[in-house]
Amino acid sequence: MRAPKQTPTPNPSDDLAYQKAILSSVSRTFALTIPLLPPSIEKVVGNTYLLCRIVDTIEDAAELSAQTKQSLSALFLDAVLEKTPVESFVEPCLEALKNYSNPDEIDLIANTPTVLRILHTCSSNDQQAVSRCVSIMSEGMSFFHGKQNQAGLQDLAEFEKYCYVVAGVVGELLTTIFSNHSRAFERALVGHENLAIAFGQALQMTNILKDSPEDKARGVSWKPMNVSQAELLKIAYQKLHDSLQYILLIPKEEQGMRRFCFLAFGLAVMTLSKIAQRKEFDSKDEVKLSKSAVMKFYGFTKIAVKSDVLMKAFFYLNSRSLIK
Known part of the structure; x- marks a missing residue:
C-alpha cells in the first residue's frame, strides 16, 4: 500500500x-x-x-x-x-x-x-490591528460597490467616508504599529490621533484624482458630485498639511518610520502639483512622476527627515499650486 x-x-x-x-x-x-x-x-x-x-x-x-x-x-x-x-x-x-x-x-x-x-x-497586537483594518476596509468597500457609477459620490461627506474606509483606516493601522514600536511616538500622538486618518486620506485623494481618467473609461467616478477639481485640490492640500504634522510627531531617532511616511507624502505632493498645473488630462501617465524624479526625491528624503525645517520647506515650495 x-x-x-x-x-x-x-x-x-x-x-x-x-x-x-x-x-x-x-x-x-x-x-x-x-x-x-x-x-x-x-x-x-x-x-x-x-x-x-x-x-x-x-x-x-x-x-x-x-x-x-x-x-x-x-x-x-x-x-x-x-x-x-x-x-x-x-x-x-x-x-x-x-x-x-x-x-x-x-x-x-x-x-x-x-x-x-x-x-x-x-x-498578537499587530494581528489584531491588521484584522481591524482589513475588516473596516473590506466591509466599507462592499458598501461602496453598490454606489459605483459615472456621476460620482453623492457629496463631500460620502467622499470623506470612502477615503476613510479605503485609506484613512490604514493611517490608523500604521499609527498602532508605530506606537507599539515607539513609546515616544505614542506619547507625542496623544490628542492628535485624527492626523493619522488625514495621512491615509491624502494618499487616497491623490490616487482618486490621478486615476480619474481610467476610472471614467470604465464607467466609475470616486469624486464627489458637484465639487470642482480646484475645490478637491484645496481639500487635498489641507489633508497634506495635516499629514506633515503627523510625520513631524515621529521622533527624529525613528529615521526609518519618518522616511517611510515622508517619501509617500512627498510623492503625493508632487503628483498633485502636476495635476493642479493641468486643466485636464486623459491618462494618469500624463501626471505620473518619472522614475528619475522619484529616485531624486528618494535620495532627498535621507537628508530631509533629519530636519523639520527642510520637510516644511519642501511642502511649502511644492504645494502652492494646490491653493491657487
Whole structure:
C-alpha cells in the first residue's frame, strides 16, 4: 500500500521572499517605501499592504457585478479572520477573475495562503490591528460597490467616508504599529490621533484624482458630485498639511518610520502639483512622476527627515499650486 503523499511544510523564509518579490511587482511606490521601515515592522506593514491590495483588486475588476464583489469581499474577510479555510476564498475569486488583465495581482490572490501565513507569525497586537483594518476596509468597500457609477459620490461627506474606509483606516493601522514600536511616538500622538486618518486620506485623494481618467473609461467616478477639481485640490492640500504634522510627531531617532511616511507624502505632493498645473488630462501617465524624479526625491528624503525645517520647506515650495 502506497503511503499518502506528504504536503511539504511551508518555509517561513520562502514566504517572506515571496512577499518581497510580489510587493515589487504590484506597487513601485510601496516597494520603495516599506523596506525603509525598521525590520520589526517592515514585515507586518508589507503584509498589510498585500492584504489591502487583494481587496483593491476585487474592487478594480470592472467585469464583476457589485453583488459578486460583495460576495468575494465577505469570503476574503472570513479567511483573514480565520472563520473559513482560505481556499474558500481563493478558488471562487480566481474563477471570477479568470479574464482579469493583471497577472501579478492574480498571482497575489493565488498566494493568499502565503500572505496569511506571514500574518500569523506577527505579534498578537499587530494581528489584531491588521484584522481591524482589513475588516473596516473590506466591509466599507462592499458598501461602496453598490454606489459605483459615472456621476460620482453623492457629496463631500460620502467622499470623506470612502477615503476613510479605503485609506484613512490604514493611517490608523500604521499609527498602532508605530506606537507599539515607539513609546515616544505614542506619547507625542496623544490628542492628535485624527492626523493619522488625514495621512491615509491624502494618499487616497491623490490616487482618486490621478486615476480619474481610467476610472471614467470604465464607467466609475470616486469624486464627489458637484465639487470642482480646484475645490478637491484645496481639500487635498489641507489633508497634506495635516499629514506633515503627523510625520513631524515621529521622533527624529525613528529615521526609518519618518522616511517611510515622508517619501509617500512627498510623492503625493508632487503628483498633485502636476495635476493642479493641468486643466485636464486623459491618462494618469500624463501626471505620473518619472522614475528619475522619484529616485531624486528618494535620495532627498535621507537628508530631509533629519530636519523639520527642510520637510516644511519642501511642502511649502511644492504645494502652492494646490491653493491657487
